[in-house]
Amino acid sequence: MVVREKMLECTMCCMLFPRSSRPICSRNWRSQNMRNCPAMCMAQVGASEVLVERMKTLFGSTGARFCVKGMIAQMAALRAAVERQGNNLVAIHRMTHFDLDEMEAVEILHPIQFRRLGNVYQPFTVKDLENMGEIPGVVSVELPIRRAGYKLTPFEELEKISAWCRDHEVHFHIDGARVFGVAEAMAKAFPKLWHCATVFIAAFIKNSPILADVVCWPTKRF
Numbered sequence: 001m002v003v004r005e006k007m008l009e010c011t012m013c014c015m016l017f018p019r020s021s022r023p024i025c026s027r028n029w030r031s032q033n034m035r036n037c038p039a040m041c042m043a044q045v046g047a048s049e050v051l052v053e054r055m056k057t058l059f060g061s062t063g064a065r066f067c068v069k070g071m072i073a074q075m076a077a078l079r080a081a082v083e084r085q086g087n088n089l090v091a092i093h094r095m096t097h098f099d100l101d102e103m104e105a106v107e108i109l110h111p112i113q114f115r116r117l118g119n120v121y122q123p124f125t126v127k128d129l130e131n132m133g134e135i136p137g138v139v140s141v142e143l144p145i146r147r148a149g150y151k152l153t154p155f156e157e158l159e160k161i162s163a164w165c166r167d168h169e170v171h172f173h174i175d176g177a178r179v180f181g182v183a184e185a186m187a188k189a190f191p192k193l194w195h196c197a198t199v200f201i202a203a204f205i206k207n208s209p210i211l212a213d214v215v216c217w218p219t220k221r222f
């Protein structure tokens, strides 16, 4: 339960937000800041705006938006993308968390149709997109694919998928729920990694004590 008096202090979780991924991934940083963090409620004291501005700087994004829940962020971003594209086909990996673990809720709640690519063990590639036989409005990549043993699409493949999407005017959505670990694993600076996407979602609950997600659009394409 949120303690009301403590809400006023909670901007500090954002003030403590570091400027690179390494400290967030370190156990020490997390435990120290968890201890200092008085409350998890952010929106009412301006902490969400601080977080959004920090994200824009960190990822070199033109825009970013705070969302309190990952699934809401994913669905809102996908819905906006298919409507904008005028094409409701969304290519995803068949083990995608927001489909598999959410019991197909996205397709039930929205006028969205998934095309499920790849196999249970490996991320899909540009070849799979080419073999679809139709052009989707949106391609979504989960980094890493939680249900496929946390397999990560290699950076070179990500660049190819990004180029394919640009060539075919397809919106490229990245579910970066584990965004900070991914940047570490790929040894890439945030802007280089995320500029592949039209939009990406960064979740904080997985890598830091902040309870929220931020939707970012690295370029003006969204």
Ligand SMILES: Cc1ncc(COP(=O)(O)O)c(C=O)c1O
Pocket: 068, 069, 070, 071, 072, 074, 097, 098, 142, 146, 175, 177, 178, 203, 213
């Ligand atoms: C890969 C991935 N995407 C999206 C989500 C959804 O985030 P939330 O739990 O905040 O709704 C999760 C949650 O665990 C996840 O693992």
